[in-house]
Amino acid sequence: MTKIYNFSAGPAVLDQSVLDAMAQASIDYRGNGMSLMEMSHRSEPVMTMVKETEILVRELLSISSEYNVLFLQGGASLQFSMIPMNLLDKNQVADYANTGAWSAKAIKEAKIFGNVNIICSSKESGYNHIPKELEQNPDSIYLHLTSNNTIYGTQWKTFPSPLNKDSYLVADMSSDIFSRPLDISKFGLIYAGAQKNMGPAGVTLVIIRRDILGKVERAIPTMMNYQAHIEKDSMFNTPPVMAIYAVNRSLKWLSNNGGIHSMANTNLRKATKLYDEIKRNSLFVSPIKEEDQSLMNVSFIFASKREDEDFLSFCDKRGLKTLKGHRSVGGFRASIYNAMPEAGIDALVQAMKDYEAS
Numbered sequence: 001m002t003k004i005y006n007f008s009a010g011p012a013v014l015d016q017s018v019l020d021a022m023a024q025a026s027i028d029y030r031g032n033g034m035s036l037m038e039m040s041h042r043s044e045p046v047m048t049m050v051k052e053t054e055i056l057v058r059e060l061l062s063i064s065s066e067y068n069v070l071f072l073q074g075g076a077s078l079q080f081s082m083i084p085m086n087l088l089d090k091n092q093v094a095d096y097a098n099t100g101a102w103s104a105k106a107i108k109e110a111k112i113f114g115n116v117n118i119i120c121s122s123k124e125s126g127y128n129h130i131p132k133e134l135e136q137n138p139d140s141i142y143l144h145l146t147s148n149n150t151i152y153g154t155q156w157k158t159f160p161s162p163l164n165k166d167s168y169l170v171a172d173m174s175s176d177i178f179s180r181p182l183d184i185s186k187f188g189l190i191y192a193g194a195q196k197n198m199g200p201a202g203v204t205l206v207i208i209r210r211d212i213l214g215k216v217e218r219a220i221p222t223m224m225n226y227q228a229h230i231e232k233d234s235m236f237n238t239p240p241v242m243a244i245y246a247v248n249r250s251l252k253w254l255s256n257n258g259g260i261h262s263m264a265n266t267n268l269r270k271a272t273k274l275y276d277e278i279k280r281n282s283l284f285v286s287p288i289k290e291e292d293q294s295l296m297n298v299s300f301i302f303a304s305k306r307e308d309e310d311f312l313s314f315c316d317k318r319g320l321k322t323l324k325g326h327r328s329v330g331g332f333r334a335s336i337y338n339a340m341p342e343a344g345i346d347a348l349v350q351a352m353k354d355y356e357a358s
């Protein structure tokens with residue numbers, strides 16, 4: 001059988017060790033005689049596993065005790081609303097960078113709760129770069145950005161600093177969390193849906209500095225209130241235990257393979273190989289400004305008019321799956337998250353060479 005490489009942007013590839021652990025846990029979780037799906041979230045084995053997952057998150061990202069680590073539901077999309085609902089009063093302003101469709105969705109929700117100052121936008125140029133000129137508001141409560149723009153394939157390589165000392169960064173890191181080292185202290189809140197770089201859909205990681213809470217006037221429904229989830233250690237209601245366990249196994253795999261620094265080196269090497277081939281190959285070009293090219297989602301298009309479907313089916317026959325660009329962009333996108341082995345990149349590069357020669 002041909003080895004399959006799944007280049008999907010999300011839900012995305014998971015390491016085989018994670019899939020094996022999930023298969024086993026579905027039948028008998030760590031010798032408890034029950035499936036993990038059947039077990040109470042208040043039972044000792046499950047409480048221990050969730051705690052262990054939190055510790056893995058903390059260790060991998062060197063998170064200090066000022067921050068809480070939460071496992072919530074509703075995807076990154078619910079965070080678009082929860083963030084301004086909890087942090088931004090009606091008469092206050094927050095800075096938002098508009099670098100893609102997910103940024104735009106976050107902006108739309110924030111406007112429901114307060115004032116939004118757009119510090120920059122690359123919309124007019126099809127979101128093909130990260131703007132360098134930022135018009136920040138000195139009174140802004142926080143600065144929101146999308147660290148990696150999954151759909152287009154751009155990534156903030158360094159993060160801007162908020163203008164005033166009480167302000168902080170809020171980042172949607174759905175598609176690049178755990179891919180590179182981070183200085184957590186610049187951030188008040190980081191959030192990420194699991195299904196790109198750390199697990200399946202169903203759980204959203206939120207890393208939040210406690211002292212930013214409790215400052216807005218409005219009443220907040222309990223399920224939307226970070227404070228409620230903090231007080232109950234992410235068990236205010238039934239948490240998505242299976243999804244959390246998959247995150248646990250993914251982070252364990254990451255930790256066993258050298259942790260974030262080692263992964264960051266591998267990610268750079270993988271992406272460089274692919275971008276080098278896009279540059280060398282006469283058939284393909286990158287639509288993205290070079291310095292802003294994402295190491296996670298590599299988008300490329302034909303240099304001159306050709307049928308996308310022809311290259312997609314050429315790849316598909318070789319087991320290289322889900323390379324179609326997002327429907328709003330077209331062309332191709334290879335999502336090469338942590339769990340994509342380097343052999344997958346090699347196979348894709350070879351396919352691009354063979355296609356050129358065919």
Ligand SMILES: *Cc1c(COP(=O)(O)O)cnc(C)c1O
Binds near residue numbers: 150173194
């Ligand atoms: C996929 C994605 C989202 C949406 O995530 P959901 O969990 O489906 O809500 C938001 N932001 C970014 C950057 C994404 O890649």
